[in-house]
Amino acid sequence: MKKIVLFASGNGSNAEKIILHFKKSTFANVVTIFTNNPDAKVLEKAKNHQMEAVIFTKSDLNNDFVLQKLKKIDPDLIVLAGFLLKFPESIINQYPNKVINIHPALLPKYGGKGMYGMNVHKAVLENNEKETGITIHYVNEHYDEGEYISQHKVSIEDCVSAEEIANKVHQLEHEYFPTIIEQLITNH
Ligand code: GAR
Numbered sequence: 001m002k003k004i005v006l007f008a009s010g011n012g013s014n015a016e017k018i019i020l021h022f023k024k025s026t027f028a029n030v031v032t033i034f035t036n037n038p039d040a041k042v043l044e045k046a047k048n049h050q051m052e053a054v055i056f057t058k059s060d061l062n063n064d065f066v067l068q069k070l071k072k073i074d075p076d077l078i079v080l081a082g083f084l085l086k087f088p089e090s091i092i093n094q095y096p097n098k099v100i101n102i103h104p105a106l107l108p109k110y111g112g113k114g115m116y117g118m119n120v121h122k123a124v125l126e127n128n129e130k131e132t133g134i135t136i137h138y139v140n141e142h143y144d145e146g147e148y149i150s151q152h153k154v155s156i157e158d159c160v161s162a163e164e165i166a167n168k169v170h171q172l173e174h175e176y177f178p179t180i181i182e183q184l185i186t187n188h
């Protein structure tokens with residue numbers, strides 16, 4: 001079985017969709033959820049699905065703690081699903097082409113430092129964009145700049161709040177992210 005690990009910082013709706021998707025798989029499954037936030041809702045979801053969770057601090061991420069945990073697991077794919085800290089180069093270098101992220105906008109627009117979660121959707125609304133979307137991409141040492149794997153668009157002409165945009169983007173994420181992960185891990 002191929003092993004997927006997830007990193008998430010908040011609600012974990014994407015993490016849950018990915019867990020559910022791979023529960024049915026015969027060739028890959030989610031083995032561990034990593035979070036930097038001890039209060040994250042994703043931890044309840046991990047518990048509900050009897051999934052091992054690792055809670056770590058920002059400094060654990062940048063010293064050896066997280067890397068050592070990963071080495072013990074030996075994952076085939078590391079998925080950042082709503083993970084809001086910068087992912088360290090030391091880990092990326094150990095797992096070339098095996099770390100991917102989902103970003104809630106059509107990069108290169110609305111990317112970079114500070115552009116995460118609702119901040120993205122508020123900026124999209126303020127700019128009167130007619131469409132937004134998601135970008136699934138490899139992670140490199142710069143925020144949101146790794147090679148794109150896929151992008152998907154949605155019209156937001158009828159949206160009057162950042163929350164409505166967020167809902168549409170979440171739907172798109174839930175629809176595409178598990179399938180794209182499956183394709184990637186199959187071709188690895
Ligand atoms: C998702 O929309 C994801 O794209 C975004 O955080 C949200 C997490 O939702 N990620 C980023 O902004 C990363 N820069 P979730 O916890 O419900 O999956």
